[in-house]
Amino acid sequence: MDLTVIVPTFNEGPNVAELLRRLGSSLEGREFEVVFVDDSTDDTPDIIRVVAAGVDFPVRLIHRDEPVAGLGGAVLEGFRAADSRWCLVMDGDLQHPPEDIPRMLDRAAVGDVDIVVASRYVAGGTAGGLANATRTAVSRASTVLTKSMFPRKLHGCTDPMTGFFLVDRDAIDLDSLRPRGFKILLEILARRQLRIGEVPFAFATRYAGESKATFTQGIRFLTQLTMLRFGRMSAFALVGGVGAIANLVIMWGLIRLGMGYIPAAIIASEVTIIGNFLLLEYLVFRDMRADSGSMWMRFIKSFAFNNVEAVVRISVLPLLVQAHIPSVLAAAITLAAAFVVRFVYHALWVYAPKRVSANAATPAVRESRSRTLES
Ligand code: GDD
Ligand code: MN
Numbered sequence: 001m002d003l004t005v006i007v008p009t010f011n012e013g014p015n016v017a018e019l020l021r022r023l024g025s026s027l028e029g030r031e032f033e034v035v036f037v038d039d040s041t042d043d044t045p046d047i048i049r050v051v052a053a054g055v056d057f058p059v060r061l062i063h064r065d066e067p068v069a070g071l072g073g074a075v076l077e078g079f080r081a082a083d084s085r086w087c088l089v090m091d092g093d094l095q096h097p098p099e100d101i102p103r104m105l106d107r108a109a110v111g112d113v114d115i116v117v118a119s120r121y122v123a124g125g126t127a128g129g130l131a132n133a134t135r136t137a138v139s140r141a142s143t144v145l146t147k148s149m150f151p152r153k154l155h156g157c158t159d160p161m162t163g164f165f166l167v168d169r170d171a172i173d174l175d176s177l178r179p180r181g182f183k184i185l186l187e188i189l190a191r192r193q194l195r196i197g198e199v200p201f202a203f204a205t206r207y208a209g210e211s212k213a214t215f216t217q218g219i220r221f222l223t224q225l226t227m228l229r230f231g232r233m234s235a236f237a238l239v240g241g242v243g244a245i246a247n248l249v250i251m252w253g254l255i256r257l258g259m260g261y262i263p264a265a266i267i268a269s270e271v272t273i274i275g276n277f278l279l280l281e282y283l284v285f286r287d288m289r290a291d292s293g294s295m296w297m298r299f300i301k302s303f304a305f306n307n308v309e310a311v312v313r314i315s316v317l318p319l320l321v322q323a324h325i326p327s328v329l330a331a332a333i334t335l336a337a338a339f340v341v342r343f344v345y346h347a348l349w350v351y352a353p354k355r356v357s358a359n360a361a362t363p364a365v366r367e368s369r370s371r372t373l374e375s
Contacts, residue, residue: 006078014208037074039067072179094207113197114171119159124200181220
């Protein structure tokens with residue numbers, strides 16, 4: 001079986017030589033290539049070029065000057081560029097030991113699965129390399145949550161959050177993947193029912209450098225989960241819900257400070273309009289930003305709409321209050337009514353594609369893709 005090893009890297013210079021050395025000795029005697037998909041802002045690409053020149057297997061470097069969709073987007077780009085049908089995805093920091101790859105290949109060679117997941121949570125595996133108790137707990141909890149949301153598709157996968165897996169590229173529909181952030185495996189498994197095999201592995205500690213996981217990545221993961229399970233409108237609703245609560249809390253606080261309910265509602269709305277826009281940009285419509293023009297245009301459209309909407313909403317408020325509905329409850333009713341209109345407007349107009357995306361592929365990538373199609 002031939003193999004493409006896909007390694008997403010972000011500032012992993014000090015790990016490159018050791019990674020290639022251990023890959024070389026673990027896969028000795030096999031046909032394989034290594035593809036680095038690199039978004040680094042430091043000298044990692046130079047290091048990769050130098051080290052690659054000294055090894056006896058093919059190493060390719062795809063450096064993205066304008067990275068799309070972070071780690072997940074990098075892996076997708078790797079799939080598109082891969083020369084082999086079987087693709088192994090692994091981190092570049094040696095938390096995924098190259099010595100485990102032969103066992104994964106053996107499992108795939110049995111021929112009854114589309115994907116082999118290296119799992120920390122199957123008998124014989126360990127998650128010892130997670131940085132601390134908090135991360136272990138977060139990993140465990142999000143695994144349970146994720147599995148409960150996709151009970152059928154993730155049946156047979158104990159570790160949908162791992163970044164270490166071997167997949168038959170022909171079994172996945174690359175165009176259906178909407179990677180955002182770290183959890184590309186989840187994206188793959190949730191889109192289409194795959195036949196899953198697992199092998200245990202011990203998640204190691206980082207060889208060098210620092211983890212790029214952040215709190216933002218965690219939030220992005222929750223958005224991804226919501227979108228995969230319930231679609232964009234629920235993610236939009238979630239953001240709207242958070243905004244509405246913030247709106248009401250601010251309004252309530254200002255009234256408590258002695259402000260009239262109308263100015264309180266105005267200030268609360270302006271603050272949440274801006275906050276909401278940022279959440280839409282960075283969470284709900286993140287994947288549509290690149291194709292929908294400038295952020296300023298979107299902000300102006302969104303801001304204008306929300307203000308018109310707020311004016312309408314706030315002028316309806318006195319009517320409801322006169323009908324003896326408490327002011328905060330009345331505000332809640334009008335916010336709920338505005339929700340659907342706002343979603344339709346944003347999905348169809350603010351984030352409407354301005355041009356057809358070329359999948360952000362580099363010429364080299366497109367070339368190897370058409371080669372795959374011909375063969
Ligand atoms: N190209 C690219 N672009 N690579 C990235 C980016 C990015 O924006 N962000 C991170 N990476 C690379 C890192 O350089 C590393 O090789 C790999 O992705 C994983 O990133 P780490 O910073 O080491 O993350 P981690 O160790 O916290 O997370 C890993 O463990 C999780 C399981 O707990 C990842 O493997 C996750 O995929 C995995 O789910
Ligand atoms: Mn890591």
